Amino acid sequence: MEEKRRARRKEKNEYFFDYSLLFLLLFLLGFGLIMIYSASSYEAFQAYQDAAHYLKKQLVAICVGLVAMVAATRIPLGFWRYVAYASYGVSIVLILLVKSPLGVQSHGAYRWIGIPGTGFNLQPAEVAKIAVILVCALLLSNMKENVKRWGAWIFMMIVPLPLAALIYFVTDNLSSAIIVIAIAWVMIFISSPTFMRYVVMGGGALSGAAAIVFYVVQKAQQPVQEGESQNFRFGRILAWLDPEAASRGQGFQTVQGLYAIGSGGIWGKGLGESIQKMDFVPEAQNDMIFSIICEELGLFGGGAVIILFIMLLWRMMRIATNARDNFSALLVTGVMAQIAVQAILNIAVVTNTIPNTGVSLPFISYGGTSVVFLLAEMGIVFGVAGRILQKDMR
Numbered sequence: 001m002e003e004k005r006r007a008r009r010k011e012k013n014e015y016f017f018d019y020s021l022l023f024l025l026l027f028l029l030g031f032g033l034i035m036i037y038s039a040s041s042y043e044a045f046q047a048y049q050d051a052a053h054y055l056k057k058q059l060v061a062i063c064v065g066l067v068a069m070v071a072a073t074r075i076p077l078g079f080w081r082y083v084a085y086a087s088y089g090v091s092i093v094l095i096l097l098v099k100s101p102l103g104v105q106s107h108g109a110y111r112w113i114g115i116p117g118t119g120f121n122l123q124p125a126e127v128a129k130i131a132v133i134l135v136c137a138l139l140l141s142n143m144k145e146n147v148k149r150w151g152a153w154i155f156m157m158i159v160p161l162p163l164a165a166l167i168y169f170v171t172d173n174l175s176s177a178i179i180v181i182a183i184a185w186v187m188i189f190i191s192s193p194t195f196m197r198y199v200v201m202g203g204g205a206l207s208g209a210a211a212i213v214f215y216v217v218q219k220a221q222q223p224v225q226e227g228e229s230q231n232f233r234f235g236r237i238l239a240w241l242d243p244e245a246a247s248r249g250q251g252f253q254t255v256q257g258l259y260a261i262g263s264g265g266i267w268g269k270g271l272g273e274s275i276q277k278m279d280f281v282p283e284a285q286n287d288m289i290f291s292i293i294c295e296e297l298g299l300f301g302g303g304a305v306i307i308l309f310i311m312l313l314w315r316m317m318r319i320a321t322n323a324r325d326n327f328s329a330l331l332v333t334g335v336m337a338q339i340a341v342q343a344i345l346n347i348a349v350v351t352n353t354i355p356n357t358g359v360s361l362p363f364i365s366y367g368g369t370s371v372v373f374l375l376a377e378m379g380i381v382f383g384v385a386g387r388i389l390q391k392d393m394r
Contacts, residue, residue, distance in 0.1 A: 016388045021315040025363070025378060028308060029062055029371075032364035038271060039292040040285035040366065042278050054285050054366050061368035065375030072379025073386065077328055080380065084134035088163070091131040094124035095166045111171040112369075123369040125176035128163045130373055132180050133334030135159060136187045141327035147192050160184035175357040179341050186337035187330055254352050256281045257291035261302075261351065268298030285366040287358050290350045305364070309343045319385045328384040335377040338362075 037055040044053035097103065097113045104112040104121050112121035136159060146152050164177040260276035263269070274295045277284040284292050294302040316336040323329035345359040360367050362374055 015386055018315055018319065018382070018385045021312065021319075021381070021385070024308060024312045024315065028312070028363040031305075033058060033062070034271070035289055035293055035364060036285045036366050038274065038296065039277050039289050041272075043284070046279075057368060058366055058371070061371050062375070064368075065372040068372060068376040069379035069382070072376050073382045075379075075383060077331075077383060077387070080134055080331065081138055081327065084131075084138040087127070087131040088135050091124060091128040091163060092166060094122070094127055095163075095170050098124060098171050111173055120368065125167050125171065125173055125180075126369045126373040128167060128176070128180055129183060129338055130377055132160050132163055132184050133187075133331065133338070133377070136184050137327055137330035137334055140187060140191045140330055141325070143191075144326070147188075153188070153192060156188050157185070173358075175345065175359045178357075179338065179345070179359070182341045183334055183337045186341070187334050190333050191330070253282050253288065254349075254356055257288050257350050258352060260288075260291040260295035261299075264295040264298045264301075266298050267300055268294070268296045271296050287346065287360060287365065288350060289365050290347055290361055293364075306343075306347070309339070309362075313340055316381055319381060319388065322388050323384050324387055328387070332381050332384050335381050338377070339374070 033055060036058050037052060040054040041051035044055075045051040047053070050056075094113065098110050100113075102113040102116075103110045104114045111125065112123050114121055136156065139156060139159065140147055143152050143156075147156065160181050160183070164180045167173050167180060168177040256276055260274065260281055263275070269275075274284075274292050276295055277292050281288050281291060290302065290305070293305060297304075313336055316332055316339075320329045320332035320336065323332060339362045342359055342362050345354070345357070346361040346365070348354045349356055349359060360370050363371065
């Protein structure tokens with residue numbers, strides 16, 4: 001009788017571990033490695049005489065990220081409260097270091113800092129993303145119901161702007177600046193949906209007005225060269241509106257990516273059989289990897305990837321819903337927002353739904369700093385899940 005009581009007590013206190021989330025995460029990482037090798041083998045062999053060059057570097061980054069994930073899983077959640085403000089300050093310092101001798105130039109931009117003695121580069125924008133998650137989670141959880149007041153709400157809307165401004169003006173990285181703002185605003189929306197509907201309505205109105213302005217200016221402006229503009233970012237808008245007209249300039253990557261998607265059909269040409277990766281789609285293993293997925297695995301493969309991300313986000317939403325406190329729930333919400341925003345923006349860019357801007361596909365695109373920090377954030381998610389009782393997740 002005593003043994004049965006102990007067994008029931010143990011069952012009541014059994015903590016939850018989301019094996020489904022772990023499987024989805026590992027599957028995306030493994031699939032990403034396969035697609036990185038497939039998309040980059042030709043370019044890697046041409047540049048480094050090693051078809052697996054990018055695969056090896058990504059594998060090392062994933063291993064480091066998995067270690068960071070396990071470590072983050074075991075860190076008490078109270079620790080993230082203590083380091084929230086410090087992480088915000090550290091991210092500002094790291095962004096400014098891009099302009100120091102430690103700054104590393106790549107693809108015509110200074111967005112990385114070199115880590116002395118390691119041969120690895122760090123992208124400060126990735127640090128800023130996790131910093132804004134920690135700070136917003138702390139502030140929103142401390143405000144509780146006060147976040148519904150106008151003053152607190154406006155303050156929270158301003159919190160991510162300094163980081164976003166530094167990312168944009170110092171590193172010239174508009175996409176990361178947008179993601180930082182989007183992460184914070186999604187977290188605010190979850191905390192105060194009543195106020196955020198005004199932002200959504202205002203944002204929709206501004207987007208519509210901006211689209212009209214761009215259309216009018218496009219008609220009035222004489223293109224400099226095949227649909228391009230003297231202003232780089234405005235040129236991307238023109239290329240988005242008419243990619244064929246700028247197919248030899250800023251619309252080249254978009255057009256080649258669309259060719260890849262279209263040529264893949266429903267079922268694709270087969271893994272490793274992409275033609276567009278052979279110097280037609282620039283950076284095929286990075287921002288445009290989704291186009292190679294669609295070319296080799298077809299719309300079926302592209303749709304499967306989207307479904308995997310939806311399932312991943314759904315599992316994270318379940319954890320956030322059942323978290324033991326508001327701070328924990330907001331941490332998971334922030335990570336979920338980052339993954340969702342990056343995945344949506346990446347796929348939207350590749351399909352020319354929005355103007356071209358460099359956004360990686362989470363867990364799949366090549367990028368060491370990105371995958372390490374994303375896995376560390378997933379460690380926080382698993383840490384939150386590990387403090388939920390099994391019976392609460394049923």
